[in-house]
Amino acid sequence: MEINADFWNDKYTNNETGWDLKSPSTPLKEYIDQIQNKNIKILIPGCGNAYEAEYLLEQGFTAITLVDISEVVVEKINQKFKNNPNIKVIHQDFFELDGQFDLILEQTFFCALPPNLRQDYSIKVNQLLAKDGKLVGVMFNRDFGNDFPPFGGNKTEYETYFNDYFDFKVMEKCYNSIPPRAENELFINLKKKPK
Template sequence: MLTDEYWSERYKTGQTGWDIGYVSTPLKTYFDQLTDRSIAVLIPGCGNSYEAEYLLQQGFTNITLIDISAVLVERLQRNLQFYIQNGSCRVIHQDFFTHQGQYNLIIEQTFLSALDPSLRSKYAEQMYNLLKPKGRLAGVIFDFPFAGGPPFGGSKEEYLEMFKPYFKPVIFERCYNSIAPRAGNELFIKLDKL
């Protein structure tokens, strides 16, 4: 179900209820604390990439975006053309689980909730494999059980168990600055590769 065709159709028809239209406050707050703008950053399941656009506007120079939707990737390649041409951004149409590379930082923003829960241990392992030594996974995940999906929710306890073989939690707590509709239902994570 969670194929290129499925997600492309949702982007074509505007069925993107997860899209808030701008970089989320918890991620913007985190990004504003980063000082090394040359770090290699990956945003998998990147969606409309407000996070990437914000980072690029702040002078980050090594951003990689991956999404399974061909429709979305084509749109991003047009919208981010300036940054792609100057070499500070690349947009890849690919399944996250087949991607290879090494990154200092991977950003999580609604990607985990788009994946079937049966893929979660594979997700954690792939995140680990894509991070350089001392790499970090940071972002926002839902701390709320959804019926059906996507989105697929979960709990702090199950996420901690999922990440345990690969990461040391630095921060794993409820967001204090979520947007109003998501208040009380998001966790901010900052996890260092073991």
């Protein structure tokens, strides 16, 4: 099984989206709530149904970029956010994306990538972040034993991917996960290292 645009298009077309919370994740909502500057450039890779983007808009953020490889998803969120000048929706492979962002929000994108792409993810996030930029989000803190998404992991493993590029402000168990994910998520707040 190849995990590509067709794979994700099929998942969304057939409504096989068990990871979909139908709302923004609580850890990300609480992080977003404390951000003062509403004009920072924010990227949400593998944005899916973009609940976090909806929440960002409700909170007054003005520079949100969404990227997803699935044209099914992109068509849906283009309709959701049409004519909104504060959101840019891009249909593209994350690894081919260009730009500079102050904040990258991670919510179920990293765990959807095959594990052999995790180091590449760390490198790409580092490239996309502006000086003092942050990667903030939620990662699974358990092994699923799958050969398909979601792919789990743990703090020790994740540290190996991010140590070279980021200062770890926070990487700890989420205290505010939704009940089905309690004890199985890590909240991360990683700041890009100076060059």
